[in-house]
Amino acid sequence: MGxxxxxxxxxxxxxxxxxxxxxxxxxxxxxEATRDRILRVAEEMxxxxxxxxxxxxxxxxxxxxxxxxxxxxxxxxxxxxSQLLSGLQAVLSASSVxxxxxxxxxxxxxxxxxxxxxxxxxxxxxIVVDLQVKDPRLPVLDGLGLPAVxxxxxxxxxxxxxxxxxxxxAMLSIVDYLAAIGHRxxxxxxxxxxxxxxxxxxxxxxxAARRLGLEEAVSVPTDFSDAEGxxxxxxxxxxxxxxxxxxxxxxxxxVAGLGVAGEMGVAVPGELSIVSFxxxxxxxxxxxxxxxxxxxxxxxGEQVARSLLAELDDAGPGRDLQMPTxxxxxxxxxxxxGGGPAGAxxxxxxxxxxxxxSGSEPV
Amino acid sequence: MGxxxxxxxxxxxxxxxxxxxxxxxxxxxxxEATRDRILRVAEEMxxxxxxxxxxxxxxxxxxxxxxxxxxxxxxxxxxxxSQLLSGLQAVLSASSVxxxxxxxxxxxxxxxxxxxxxxxxxxxxxIVVDLQVKDPRLPVLDGLGLPAVxxxxxxxxxxxxxxxxxxxxAMLSIVDYLAAIGHRxxxxxxxxxxxxxxxxxxxxxxxAARRLGLEEAVSVPTDFSDAEGxxxxxxxxxxxxxxxxxxxxxxxxxVAGLGVAGEMGVAVPGELSIVSFxxxxxxxxxxxxxxxxxxxxxxxGEQVARSLLAELDDAGPGRDLQMPTxxxxxxxxxxxxGGGPAGAxxxxxxxxxxxxxSGSEPV
DNA sequence: TCGATCTACTAAACCGGTCTAGCTCTGGCA
DNA sequence: TGCCAGAGCTAGACCGGTTTAGTAGATCGA
Numbered sequence: 078m079g080x081x082x083x084x085x086x087x088x089x090x091x092x093x094x095x096x097x098x099x100x101x102x103x104x105x106x107x108x109e110a111t112r113d114r115i116l117r118v119a120e121e122m123x124x125x126x127x128x129x130x131x132x133x134x135x136x137x138x139x140x141x142x143x144x145x146x147x148x149x150x151x152x153x154x155x156x157x158x159s160q161l162l163s164g165l166q167a168v169l170s171a172s173s174v175x176x177x178x179x180x181x182x183x184x185x186x187x188x189x190x191x192x193x194x195x196x197x198x199x200x201x202x203x204i205v206v207d208l209q210v211k212d213p214r215l216p217v218l219d220g221l222g223l224p225a226v227x228x229x230x231x232x233x234x235x236x237x238x239x240x241x242x243x244x245x246x247a248m249l250s251i252v253d254y255l256a257a258i259g260h261r262x263x264x265x266x267x268x269x270x271x272x273x274x275x276x277x278x279x280x281x282x283x284x285a286a287r288r289l290g291l292e293e294a295v296s297v298p299t300d301f302s303d304a305e306g307x308x309x310x311x312x313x314x315x316x317x318x319x320x321x322x323x324x325x326x327x328x329x330x331x332v333a334g335l336g337v338a339g340e341m342g343v344a345v346p347g348e349l350s351i352v353s354f355x356x357x358x359x360x361x362x363x364x365x366x367x368x369x370x371x372x373x374x375x376x377x378g379e380q381v382a383r384s385l386l387a388e389l390d391d392a393g394p395g396r397d398l399q400m401p402t403x404x405x406x407x408x409x410x411x412x413x414x415g416g417g418p419a420g421a422x423x424x425x426x427x428x429x430x431x432x433x434x435s436g437s438e439p440v
Numbered sequence: 441m442g443x444x445x446x447x448x449x450x451x452x453x454x455x456x457x458x459x460x461x462x463x464x465x466x467x468x469x470x471x472e473a474t475r476d477r478i479l480r481v482a483e484e485m486x487x488x489x490x491x492x493x494x495x496x497x498x499x500x501x502x503x504x505x506x507x508x509x510x511x512x513x514x515x516x517x518x519x520x521x522s523q524l525l526s527g528l529q530a531v532l533s534a535s536s537v538x539x540x541x542x543x544x545x546x547x548x549x550x551x552x553x554x555x556x557x558x559x560x561x562x563x564x565x566x567i568v569v570d571l572q573v574k575d576p577r578l579p580v581l582d583g584l585g586l587p588a589v590x591x592x593x594x595x596x597x598x599x600x601x602x603x604x605x606x607x608x609x610a611m612l613s614i615v616d617y618l619a620a621i622g623h624r625x626x627x628x629x630x631x632x633x634x635x636x637x638x639x640x641x642x643x644x645x646x647x648a649a650r651r652l653g654l655e656e657a658v659s660v661p662t663d664f665s666d667a668e669g670x671x672x673x674x675x676x677x678x679x680x681x682x683x684x685x686x687x688x689x690x691x692x693x694x695v696a697g698l699g700v701a702g703e704m705g706v707a708v709p710g711e712l713s714i715v716s717f718x719x720x721x722x723x724x725x726x727x728x729x730x731x732x733x734x735x736x737x738x739x740x741g742e743q744v745a746r747s748l749l750a751e752l753d754d755a756g757p758g759r760d761l762q763m764p765t766x767x768x769x770x771x772x773x774x775x776x777x778g779g780g781p782a783g784a785x786x787x788x789x790x791x792x793x794x795x796x797x798s799g800s801e802p803v
Numbered sequence: 804t805c806g807a808t809c810t811a812c813t814a815a816a817c818c819g820g821t822c823t824a825g826c827t828c829t830g831g832c833a
Numbered sequence: 834t835g836c837c838a839g840a841g842c843t844a845g846a847c848c849g850g851t852t853t854a855g856t857a858g859a860t861c862g863a
Contacts, residue, residue, distance in 0.1 A: 083851095084850095092813085094851090095812075095813065095852080099851095108811060108812090111811080127561055127848085129491075129561050130849035132492035133492045133817090135818070136850090159522040175542055175557075177539070180529035196490070199491050303721050329721060332722075359695075362666055362692070455843085456843045457845095458842075458843065462841095462842090490818085496818090497847080
């Protein structure tokens with residue numbers, strides 16, 4: 078015999094299927110004595126519900142979907158995704174909700190998967206990442222009638238719940254800091270230009286540069302890969318009048334840039350300050366350790382999962398949510414331009430940290 | 441009206457449910473004309489199958505399960521897992537098979553999830569990672585009757601298909617190389633001691649040390665975290681008669697160790713050679729870039745997915761599979777002990793590479 | 804003592820597919 | 834003309850749960 082069904086339990090316990098269903102789900106309709114007996118029989122027979130049968134009755138799938146449209150090979154490289162996944166899992170698994178994960182080639186394939194999973198009742202909701210400027214996925218999701226949490230925003234378009242960290246504020250805090258310690262030529266190795274957060278950061282840098290009267294502030298779009306990060310860094314450092322500080326949109330690129338600087342004999346932070354927009358082990362364990370924006374991506378994942386679960390339970394729309402603005406963690410990869418020695422233990426990092434921590438005016 | 445069912449299509453097309461099912465699944469039983477008509481109607485009504493209903497009939501779930509028993513926070517840190525995931529996805533998504541992912545606290549919880557997913561018909565098979573010495577999960581999986589691919593092996597216990605890279609051979613190649621360029625005191629920062637691959641590596645190091653008559657060869661177990669990697673490195677380097685080379689079981693630890701060396705003023709590779717058992721961007725982009733075992737984890741993921749899919753299709757048991765023995769990629773973090781300068785572009789790396797590439801005797 | 808009400812339960816419909824048994828019609832052939 | 838084979842289709846069982854309508858029996862108040 079295959080695995081037991083409620084019909085088997087009903088026969089064994091001498092009751093009807095309905096009674097078994099009531100008993101197993103803790104609903105009224107059976108006496109305590111009968112309930113106990115049924116539960117005991119179910120336990121003995123090692124019964125488990127057949128999720129498909131339940132789902133057929135209209136119940137929840139107890140799973141949420143995450144579809145990522147990037148080349149599969151690059152996902153493994155991004156600490157951001159793995160940390161996000163970890164955070165999601167921490168909350169989801171506590172509620173016994175599984176994560177349906179799929180990596181596809183492009184946005185078209187992504188929306189197709191949304192349609193399929195929704196109509197197949199595979200998932201109860203979606204998590205959407207890499208928000209684009211005029212995102213074609215949002216209207217599709219609206220049409221599917223399943224709740225979704227979008228990572229990125231705020232903004233119009235789509236009825237999905239949005240969760241985001243303030244990229245603009247974050248970029249401003251970086252530029253303010255760099256300007257405060259004397260930098261006048263700042264470069265920014267940005268991510269893919271059609272992502273909304275890339276746009277926000279680029280704009281923030283431009284605005285800050287104007288306000289602070291910087292000599293130069295250029296954003297260079299890349300594909301987030303270490304290769305392009307390295308190549309763009311090489312180009313920037315080869316120029317006459319090269320920047321004295323570079324802000325990298327991801328830690329992988331920042332570390333790649335650091336390697337290029339070493340290779341070209343450009344001292345960090347003596348001749349070049351490096352700031353990473355992403356703080357992971359990577360930023361901490363290289364030498365010198367990188368000044369980085371400490372965005373707690375794990376916590377972000379947790380929050381996204383929590384919001385989505387709440388959405389599933391209430392059916393009432395939740396509120397958009399802004400994560401705490403990331404704080405700049407000053408380490409040893411930044412110092413005043415042409416300033417302190419490149420070696421470890423330079424006091425520059427300490428001084429800079431004090432400036433930022435106190436929140437006082439620039440020096 | 442909700443989403444259309446085959447009954448709706450049948451009504452619309454003026455045929456029976458059965459005819460619609462035949463037509464949609466490309467089975468004989470309907471004429472070409474009728475089939476076309478039905479398909480057109482289905483298309484018009486934008487019909488999609490209800491996966492639960494299909495599954496209820498005994499069909500496949502079109503999903504495989506991966507359960508990882510490690511603290512959620514550490515997953516994000518391991519490039520190994522993200523790369524494995526990427527490889528899995530590359531193959532799975534091509535077959536429209538979804539990945540059910542869950543991160544749990546311990547092995548007990550893990551087997552419980554196996555039981556649940558199997559009896560709930562959520563997945564068609566499993567991928568098992570982190571094979572342990574006497575792995576309690578294998579008998580459970582045997583009992584569930586679902587195919588599984590185990591990463592690690594070879595060995596007895598369990599009827600699952602096994603896929604592994606030869607850890608022993610890999611460790612031998614590292615030690616041979618280090619010994620060939622003159623190292624006599626080698627340390628090994630190992631992973632969790634109850635993992636099978638950790639045991640294999642430790643034993644391989646011991647055997648090689650005896651065969652080569654090394655002065656010292658010690659394995660230190662850790663939890664794979666950068667923190668323990670750094671701490672253990674600090675301890676090793678503080679000792680009198682410290683090792684001249686350290687082999688790290690993961691690239692995160694290796695990079696952390698590199699940081700510690702820099703901080704303690706120990707030149708790499710001048711005074712200390714560093715080898716990582718894992719090669720990822722991490723190993724390439726730090727400075728100096730690390731000599732590392734190039735295990736193609738992405739390809740491993742692809743192979744695992746392929747094998748599992750084959751297992752699902754045939755129902756015939758596949759063959760255990762050994763991945764190509766990883767090759768040692770020599771970069772600039774290794775040189776003869778007390779040898780060349782620590783700076784970039786040291787010829788040591790080049791010379792060493794030649795030694796290994798040619799496969800000739802030690803210098 | 805009678806109806807009203809409540810409890811504890813059963814029978815059967817239902818979800819949306821798959822699949823089998825069987826029916827009808829057509830054509831071929833003796 | 835009668836019989837058979839096969840194509841094309843239908844009706845309905847079936848998967849394993851949930852849920853609703855209905856019923857038997859106990860309890861209660863007047």
